Amino acid sequence: MVDVILGLQWGDEGKGKIVDFFAKDYDVVARFQGGPNAGHTLYVNDKKVVLHQIPSGVFHQGIINLIGNGVVLDPITLKKECDTVASFGVDLKKNLFIAERTHLIIPTHRALDKAAELAKGNEKIGSTLKGIGPTYMDKTGRNGLRVGDLLDKDFKSHYNKLKAKHQQLLDNYNFQEDIADWENDFFEAVEFLKQLNIVNGEYFIDEKIKEGKRILAEGAQGTMLDVDFGTFPFVTSSNTTTAGVCSGLGVAPQHIRDVIGITKAYCTRVGSGPFPTELEDETGEELRKLGSEFGATTGRPRRCGWIDLVALNFACMINGVTKIVMTKADVLDTFKELQVCTDYNIDGKNTRQMPLQMGRTKPVPVYKSFPGWTYIGVNVHYISNGPGREQIIEVK
Ligand code: IMO
Numbered sequence: 310m311v312d313v314i315l316g317l318q319w320g321d322e323g324k325g326k327i328v329d330f331f332a333k334d335y336d337v338v339a340r341f342q343g344g345p346n347a348g349h350t351l352y353v354n355d356k357k358v359v360l361h362q363i364p365s366g367v368f369h370q371g372i373i374n375l376i377g378n379g380v381v382l383d384p385i386t387l388k389k390e391c392d393t394v395a396s397f398g399v400d401l402k403k404n405l406f407i408a409e410r411t412h413l414i415i416p417t418h419r420a421l422d423k424a425a426e427l428a429k430g431n432e433k434i435g436s437t438l439k440g441i442g443p444t445y446m447d448k449t450g451r452n453g454l455r456v457g458d459l460l461d462k463d464f465k466s467h468y469n470k471l472k473a474k475h476q477q478l479l480d481n482y483n484f485q486e487d488i489a490d491w492e493n494d495f496f497e498a499v500e501f502l503k504q505l506n507i508v509n510g511e512y513f514i515d516e517k518i519k520e521g522k523r524i525l526a527e528g529a530q531g532t533m534l535d536v537d538f539g540t541f542p543f544v545t546s547s548n549t550t551t552a553g554v555c556s557g558l559g560v561a562p563q564h565i566r567d568v569i570g571i572t573k574a575y576c577t578r579v580g581s582g583p584f585p586t587e588l589e590d591e592t593g594e595e596l597r598k599l600g601s602e603f604g605a606t607t608g609r610p611r612r613c614g615w616i617d618l619v620a621l622n623f624a625c626m627i628n629g630v631t632k633i634v635m636t637k638a639d640v641l642d643t644f645k646e647l648q649v650c651t652d653y654n655i656d657g658k659n660t661r662q663m664p665l666q667m668g669r670t671k672p673v674p675v676y677k678s679f680p681g682w683t684y685i686g687v688n689v690h691y692i693s694n695g696p697g698r699e700q701i702i703e704v705k
């Protein structure tokens with residue numbers, strides 16, 4: 310049986326905290342997509358830890374954590390993160406497993422990410438520049454290298470071939486960057502990675518399912534950043550939605566039970582792209598301040614705005630959400646009046662459907678105002694009102 314936790318907005322909904330909260334009810338926590346663009350914040354013994362690659366169940370004893378094939382893995386980030394996690398006394402040999410089909414982010418992927426963003430100028434996506442897009446391109450373009458390939462004695466020559474391809478692309482972009490240090494770190498981290506548990510992820514998960522174990526699939530980013538259903542092209546390069554669990558872990562759809570969708574009580578977005586309910590005034594500023602809305606991966610200030618029910622309903626539909634968790638409820642405590650976007654107005658007409666290109670159609674949000682907290686509907690199962698593990702309320 311597999312339950313899923315994923316983001317219903319543009320990422321940063323608080324997935325790390327919620328996965329950590331629910332983890333005790335599961336035997337396995339598995340990441341199925343994304344890579345070090347994710348920043349999942351949790352508190353362990355009151356210390357803040359930000360995880361980028363390792364699943365958020367890692368601090369629970371006896372829980373197995375799997376990095377699934379749908380993830381893109383940067384060995385350098387992984388090694389750093391493993392050092393941090395191990396400093397808390399976690400034994401990674403026991404509880405971290407990596408699928409051999411997982412694609413590797415190599416230093417030139419990161420350089421290409423930068424080159425592509427620079428070339429886009431004003432139309433840049435606002436990527437985290439971790440090499441996500443170029444690595445997924447090499448996956449679908451059938452060029453990439455996978456974790457299992459590291460065990461191949463010819464790995465270095467495969468690496469050099471891919472690097473040479475990248476070099477040509479970088480020359481086309483007229484982009485130069487000295488990657489010598491990155492490369493040293495990369496090969497050092499590769500040696501470290503080879504010592505970890507590398508497994509066949511799909512058989513690994515299948516065995517757990519057959520043993521009746523409970524598996525929690527942890528999403529990264531959010532539905533509105535999904536490569537198919539998000540605000541394309543201002544999205545990430547993976548399927549962040551429930552469908553991604555099947556392809557990103559090798560799990561058949563009938564094994565999926567609950568889909569727990571996380572939404573903030575308001576909206577945020579980092580990077581560029583449409584955001585109909587964005588507030589570029591003092592209210593937005595206040596949300597940013599009260600909610601400490603600064604990126605966990607890049608430190609960038611997040612764009613803030615009111616909750617968007619058109620986008621949220623769309624996300625529930627695409628994901629088949631069975632339970633909703635609302636986070637950061639405490640941030641709105643001091644607001645006397647809250648706005649909730651119920652419809653988009655496009656060319657004078659109200660609609661509750663997500664348009665293809667928000668950049669072109671420029672929907673104007675239609676708001677309903679509420680005095681404080683009364684807008685929480687029947688579908689919300691949990692409300693989180695602070696970063697601590699105990700700051701969560703079950704709605705009966
Ligand atoms: P978590 O898992 C918020 C955004 C970037 C950019 C776009 C593409 O912490 O919620 P990419 O690096 O994937 O090429 O960037 O997606 N983005 C995120 N925004 N939270 C994240 O992850 C994100 N991961 C990527 O800001 O707009």
Ligand code: MG
Pocket residue numbers: 320321347348349605606
């Ligand atoms: Mg984040």
